[in-house]
Amino acid sequence: MFPASFQYHRAASVKDALGMLQQFGDDAKLLSGGHSLLPMMKLRLAQPTHLVDIAGVAELSGVREEGGKIVIGGATIHDNVASNQIVRNKLGLLAEVASAIGDIQVRNRGTIGGSLAHSDPAADYPAGVLALEGEIKLESSSGSRVVKAQDFFVDLLTTAIKPGEILTGVSFTPHPARTGFAYLKHRQPASGFAIVGIAAMVTLDAKGNCERVRVGVTGLGAKAFRPAAVESALAGKKPDTGAIGTAAAHAADGIDPLSDIHASADFRSELARVYTRRAIQQAIARIKT
Numbered sequence: 252m253f254p255a256s257f258q259y260h261r262a263a264s265v266k267d268a269l270g271m272l273q274q275f276g277d278d279a280k281l282l283s284g285g286h287s288l289l290p291m292m293k294l295r296l297a298q299p300t301h302l303v304d305i306a307g308v309a310e311l312s313g314v315r316e317e318g319g320k321i322v323i324g325g326a327t328i329h330d331n332v333a334s335n336q337i338v339r340n341k342l343g344l345l346a347e348v349a350s351a352i353g354d355i356q357v358r359n360r361g362t363i364g365g366s367l368a369h370s371d372p373a374a375d376y377p378a379g380v381l382a383l384e385g386e387i388k389l390e391s392s393s394g395s396r397v398v399k400a401q402d403f404f405v406d407l408l409t410t411a412i413k414p415g416e417i418l419t420g421v422s423f424t425p426h427p428a429r430t431g432f433a434y435l436k437h438r439q440p441a442s443g444f445a446i447v448g449i450a451a452m453v454t455l456d457a458k459g460n461c462e463r464v465r466v467g468v469t470g471l472g473a474k475a476f477r478p479a480a481v482e483s484a485l486a487g488k489k490p491d492t493g494a495i496g497t498a499a500a501h502a503a504d505g506i507d508p509l510s511d512i513h514a515s516a517d518f519r520s521e522l523a524r525v526y527t528r529r530a531i532q533q534a535i536a537r538i539k540t
């Protein structure tokens with residue numbers, strides 16, 4: 252299968268890429284790992300006439316600490332997120348999510364910026380970035396802005412990114428003390444995509460009650476989301492089996508579940524409830540007090 256013809260441009264810097272996006276307008280698309288865009292081009296679901304390759308832009312790749320935050324460049328490949336020592340030590344949930352993506356070939360090409368920008372309803376990163384309350388930096392020729400994860404995912408394959416913008420990085424607050432996390436997913440066996448994936452992060456107070464519970468759900472609906480009723484049901488409570496089960500029962504509340512050849516809407520909803528319970532339990536079991 253071949254895509255329609257296009258012109259390929261390799262950007263040397265963010266400024267260079269932004270200039271090309273401005274020059275080619277609606278005819279251009281950014282190319283990062285190409286693991287979502289190229290399949291879409293081969294299926295003729297996307298037919299850009301100009302591809303602006305940002306994979307080699309050094310300033311877009313890597314992990315750095317800045318003002319107490321951990322910043323991941325938009326073109327950082329999944330494997331580099333999964334194996335980075337800063338991420339593993341201070342942002343374990345994100346490392347766990349990145350290491351669950353696809354297989355080693357996918358993790359060696361696909362990038363965090365590409366995954367978030369594509370916003371596949373079954374992608375893993377959105378669940379983690381929501382639970383971690385990540386902040387997404389978007390740059391254009393006229394300046395930059397930061398969008399909270401909660402406001403970034405708009406609908407199926409649709410995000411807050413506007414034409415001419417590049418997702419240059421995502422920043423996160425490191426896990427606080429007394430925090431545990433888990434990312435659990437029911438995998439589509441061929442691709443590894445999440446039929447349902449749950450990222451959970453729990454912080455306990457000094458008395459062992461839930462100070463902060465954050466959950467990100469992917470795979471269930473058209474876009475990833477945080478189930479507010481699950482989080483609020485546990486706030487301030489002792490996280491015993493009963494309380495976790497009661498909270499997790501709300502994981503699919505208010506969502507119009509996807510249904511396809513891999514899983515019916517009812518099965519997906521049940522998976523969301525079961526995996527939410529398990530992910531919260533695992534997160535709590537990992538807390539070092």
Ligand SMILES: Cc1cc2nc3c(=O)[nH]c(=O)nc-3n(C[C@H](O)[C@H](O)[C@H](O)COP(=O)(O)OP(=O)(O)OC[C@H]3O[C@@H](n4cnc5c(N)ncnc54)[C@H](O)[C@@H]3O)c2cc1C
Nearest residue numbers: 283284285286287288353361362364365374375418443444
């Ligand atoms: C066989 C296979 C299995 C996979 N399994 C999984 C899985 O289990 N879990 C999972 O989450 N994903 C999976 N993926 C998807 C993979 O993670 C992709 O790499 C990812 O979704 C897209 O990242 P990319 O860097 O390849 O983006 P690309 O394909 O290059 O781009 C995707 C879209 O994002 C835009 N874009 C790219 N970078 C930016 C940027 N910095 N700023 C603004 N827009 C940008 C592009 O223009 C394009 O529209 C799989 C893919 C394949 C081929």
